[in-house]
Amino acid sequence: MNRTPVPAWLSGQTEALAAAFARGHLPHALLIHEAPGAGGEWLATWTAQLVLCRGPGTAPCGACQGCTRARARQHPDLAWLGLEEDSRQIRIEQVRELAAELALTSHGGGYKVGVITPADALNRFAANALLKTLEEPPARTLLVLVASQPSRLPPTILSRCQRLKVRAPERAQSLAWLREARGEGPWEAALDVLGEAPLMAAAGDPGEVAQVGADARETLEALARGATDPVAQAERWARAELPLRLLCFENWLTERIRRGEGQGAFLTELRAGPYLSAGGTFLNIRELFGLVDEVRDLRATLDVPLNRGLALETLFRRLIPAGRVGGGGHG
Numbered sequence: 001m002n003r004t005p006v007p008a009w010l011s012g013q014t015e016a017l018a019a020a021f022a023r024g025h026l027p028h029a030l031l032i033h034e035a036p037g038a039g040g041e042w043l044a045t046w047t048a049q050l051v052l053c054r055g056p057g058t059a060p061c062g063a064c065q066g067c068t069r070a071r072a073r074q075h076p077d078l079a080w081l082g083l084e085e086d087s088r089q090i091r092i093e094q095v096r097e098l099a100a101e102l103a104l105t106s107h108g109g110g111y112k113v114g115v116i117t118p119a120d121a122l123n124r125f126a127a128n129a130l131l132k133t134l135e136e137p138p139a140r141t142l143l144v145l146v147a148s149q150p151s152r153l154p155p156t157i158l159s160r161c162q163r164l165k166v167r168a169p170e171r172a173q174s175l176a177w178l179r180e181a182r183g184e185g186p187w188e189a190a191l192d193v194l195g196e197a198p199l200m201a202a203a204g205d206p207g208e209v210a211q212v213g214a215d216a217r218e219t220l221e222a223l224a225r226g227a228t229d230p231v232a233q234a235e236r237w238a239r240a241e242l243p244l245r246l247l248c249f250e251n252w253l254t255e256r257i258r259r260g261e262g263q264g265a266f267l268t269e270l271r272a273g274p275y276l277s278a279g280g281t282f283l284n285i286r287e288l289f290g291l292v293d294e295v296r297d298l299r300a301t302l303d304v305p306l307n308r309g310l311a312l313e314t315l316f317r318r319l320i321p322a323g324r325v326g327g328g329g330h331g
């Protein structure tokens with residue numbers, strides 16, 4: 001993945017890291033605070049390559065064995081810690097394994113690198129275990145934590161890491177990088193669905209993302225007109241691409257809030273009555289904010305066994321204008 005060009009919005013960070021490394025001032029622990037999908041893991045991989053590169057010239061060369069193995073996450077001096085399948089948490093056993101790896105002598109006689117992503121998924125016990133490594137880091141060790149919500153980490157961890165911020169890029173920067181890295185494609189449409197998250201877009205098929213996005217929007221607009229059945233739609237959503245659809249749902253609501261704030265259209269305190277025409281004000285601003293929170297909660301608890309269809313149906317029903325029932329006749 002890191003054979004790709006340096007994203008323009010990350011060049012300041014890569015230059016600062018390269019300069020610190022050249023002066024021997026690289027910190028033991030870095031916390032990359034990223035906007036979701038803006039390139040935190042890309043930067044973590046780049047940093048691992050920086051210290052593991054064995055090529056001539058300016059590191060990372062991207063072509064030597066150190067760089068290619070780091071990129072493939074198969075370098076013996078790189079431990080990459082992420083979520084295990086079906087888990088939303090990083091567990092203490094994983095952190096202990098990482099600490100044991102980092103304590104071993106480097107294979108290449110240089111750095112040992114540990115990457116933890118998403119670090120905000122460390123549970124409390126795992127974070128405590130990590131603290132020991134952060135307090136007494138073995139020599140020539142680099143720990144890189146990637147998190148989009150670092151406030152979920154204990155302050156004792158945060159205070160021991162040097163923070164590096166990765167902001168969401170401008171749309172034009174995202175598009176330029178996606179075209180250079182992946183070639184032509186419906187990137188604009190994919191970013192409309194995903195938000196300013198080019199690395200997320202690059203990981204998938206932009207055509208499919210755009211299609212799911214268009215379908216989700218159509219469903220939500222139809223629900224808001226009272227023109228479709230919430231039960232059938234909830235069942236359909238729960239069956240496939242639910243995380244992406246929920247992201248669309250959240251963006252759709254946020255867009256409404258933004259639009260409403262601009263025009264004052266949703267700043268009514270009363271829920272619109274059935275006498276108002278469809279397509280007009282259907283939810284007030286407070287309800288919209290409440291819905292955004294609930295969609296986020298549902299996204300965060302996707303791994304928890306629950307009836308997703310039912311949870312979705314409850315949310316969908318709240319979009320339907322008062323006095324209208326779903327078009328499918330279940331209402």
Ligand SMILES: [Zn+2]
Nearest residue numbers: 053061064067
């Ligand atoms: Zn190299």
